[in-house]
Amino acid sequence: MGCGCDAKGLMPIEEAKQIIWDTISPIVEVEHCSLDSALDRVLADDVISPINVPGFDNSAMDGYAIRHQDLSSGTTFSLVGKSFAGNPFSGEIGKHQCVRIMTGAQIPSGADAVVMQENTVANGKEITVTHTVKLGEAIRIAGSDIAKKSVVLSKGKRLTAIDIGLLASIGIDKASVFRKLKVALFSTGDELLQPGDTPQQGKIFDSNRPMLRAMLKRLGAEVLDLGVIEDDPEKIRDAFTQADANSDCVITSGGVSVGEADYTREILEEIGQVDFWKLAIKPGKPLAFGRLNKSLFFGLPGNPVSAAVTFDQIAAPSLSLLAGCTPKENVAIRAIAKNRFRKKPGRTDYQRAVCYREDNGQLIVDSGGSQSSGVLSCFTTSNCYAVLENSRGMIEPGETVNVQWFDSVLR
Numbered sequence: 001m002g003c004g005c006d007a008k009g010l011m012p013i014e015e016a017k018q019i020i021w022d023t024i025s026p027i028v029e030v031e032h033c034s035l036d037s038a039l040d041r042v043l044a045d046d047v048i049s050p051i052n053v054p055g056f057d058n059s060a061m062d063g064y065a066i067r068h069q070d071l072s073s074g075t076t077f078s079l080v081g082k083s084f085a086g087n088p089f090s091g092e093i094g095k096h097q098c099v100r101i102m103t104g105a106q107i108p109s110g111a112d113a114v115v116m117q118e119n120t121v122a123n124g125k126e127i128t129v130t131h132t133v134k135l136g137e138a139i140r141i142a143g144s145d146i147a148k149k150s151v152v153l154s155k156g157k158r159l160t161a162i163d164i165g166l167l168a169s170i171g172i173d174k175a176s177v178f179r180k181l182k183v184a185l186f187s188t189g190d191e192l193l194q195p196g197d198t199p200q201q202g203k204i205f206d207s208n209r210p211m212l213r214a215m216l217k218r219l220g221a222e223v224l225d226l227g228v229i230e231d232d233p234e235k236i237r238d239a240f241t242q243a244d245a246n247s248d249c250v251i252t253s254g255g256v257s258v259g260e261a262d263y264t265r266e267i268l269e270e271i272g273q274v275d276f277w278k279l280a281i282k283p284g285k286p287l288a289f290g291r292l293n294k295s296l297f298f299g300l301p302g303n304p305v306s307a308a309v310t311f312d313q314i315a316a317p318s319l320s321l322l323a324g325c326t327p328k329e330n331v332a333i334r335a336i337a338k339n340r341f342r343k344k345p346g347r348t349d350y351q352r353a354v355c356y357r358e359d360n361g362q363l364i365v366d367s368g369g370s371q372s373s374g375v376l377s378c379f380t381t382s383n384c385y386a387v388l389e390n391s392r393g394m395i396e397p398g399e400t401v402n403v404q405w406f407d408s409v410l411r
């Protein structure tokens with residue numbers, strides 16, 4: 001593996017990501033799904049609007065539709081009809097005439113401004129305008145939200161609740177999306193109990209698998225959960241084979257370090273290919289990435305924080321790319337360190353931290369608590385990562401630090 005690795009064989013995260021990006025061939029199979037099941041799916045085509053939204057000029061206020069030019073010769077109008085949302089006024093308004101209009105109702109022919117009700121006085125059918133009105137006031141012009149034939153959503157967009165609203169607003173009830181990613185998942189370790197089991201001395205509950213399953217759900221993946229596999233090379237080999245046959249990507253946790261029961265990487269090497277192992281990041285150093293017969297492979301470290309950080313920082317963006325998503329730009333946020341951040345040069349740290357704004361507007365970042373790789377609770381007391389560059393040492397109060405808000409995979 002010729003690489004820009006350091007003397008300890010640790011690869012910079014940027015290089016590792018490049019290797020993954022170069023490996024990935026995004027999914028191409030397309031299917032159609034209803035809006036009800038479109039959340040988090042990835043668009044396989046640009047969506048072009050078949051209509052204008054709004055489809056017709058309509059009122060933004062409850063009030064009266066008038067001809068603006070009439071205001072130059074008096075402020076009193078005679079009421080000639082009503083325009084309700086769904087029930088428009090069918091006539092045309094003439095000089096010094098007005099139509100009672102509700103929010104969302106079609107602007108009557110001839111009208112070019114709406115006076116909000118609060119700016120009028122009504123006396124029977126005589127309506128007096130009491131405030132100045134601009135030409136076009138309170139009128140939502142046809143096509144001002146979405147113009148007919150314009151691109152509303154682009155291929156590669158992961159659909160949000162708002163996107164589903166947009167699709168509905170142009171009358172579309174199905175989306176053309178890439179098929180869901182299939183991800184096989186298993187934990188390794190003889191120490192692992194299932195949540196719900198009776199606690200046992202020397203054993204721990206498997207927290208990584210439920211956590212990763214939930215994270216995969218956030219990415220819209222279909223998960224094949226193979227459970228916990230003992231630290232037995234034969235069983236791990238079988239699990240690899242089964243996982244590979246049924247998925248686009250295999251994700252494991254544990255067994256990637258150098259211990260005597262750490263078989264994951266060895267087996268990857270034996271039945272697949274290791275593209276890299278060991279990154280210059282903290283936590284998450286022993287992450288292994290490679291390929292099996294037909295799937296990608298991420299061997300996440302067993303420590304729960306290391307599993308969460310490597311999934312979030314490396315596996316999640318890779319899976320999004322594999323799923324056909326257009327990569328997102330990460331906007332860097334800079335904040336001032338409140339207290340010292342303990343750090344040694346040599347790895348990029350993703351420390352769990354709290355970022356907030358002081359009264360003077362300055363963004364401040366402080367540690368979220370224990371940075372041990374076993375302390376998962378530190379995530380819940382944090383809202384961001386303090387991303388401390390590889391070459392930096394101890395960060396003193398007042399120094400500037402890059403901050404990355406936790407995104408939807410972690411929240």
Ligand SMILES: Nc1nc2c(c(=O)[nH]1)N[C@H]1C(S)=C(S)[C@@H](COP(=O)(O)OP(=O)(O)OC[C@H]3O[C@@H](n4cnc5c(N)ncnc54)[C@H](O)[C@@H]3O)O[C@H]1N2
Pocket residue numbers: 187188189191192204205206207208209253254255256257258259262283284285286300301302303304306373
């Ligand atoms: N001599 C060395 N030892 C270790 C090194 C090293 O470089 N040299 N690296 C350390 C680092 S960094 C990490 S991270 C861990 C990664 O180890 P593994 O991926 O081999 O994971 P395990 O040894 O299986 O487990 C580590 C730790 O995490 C707990 N664990 C494992 N699976 C789960 C799970 N599904 N749910 C909750 N907790 C889990 C496990 O009980 C251990 O406590 O290696 C260091 N060692």
Ligand code: MOO
Pocket residue numbers: 281282283284285286301303305306373
């Ligand atoms: O990479 Mo390990 O995550 O430092 O504990």
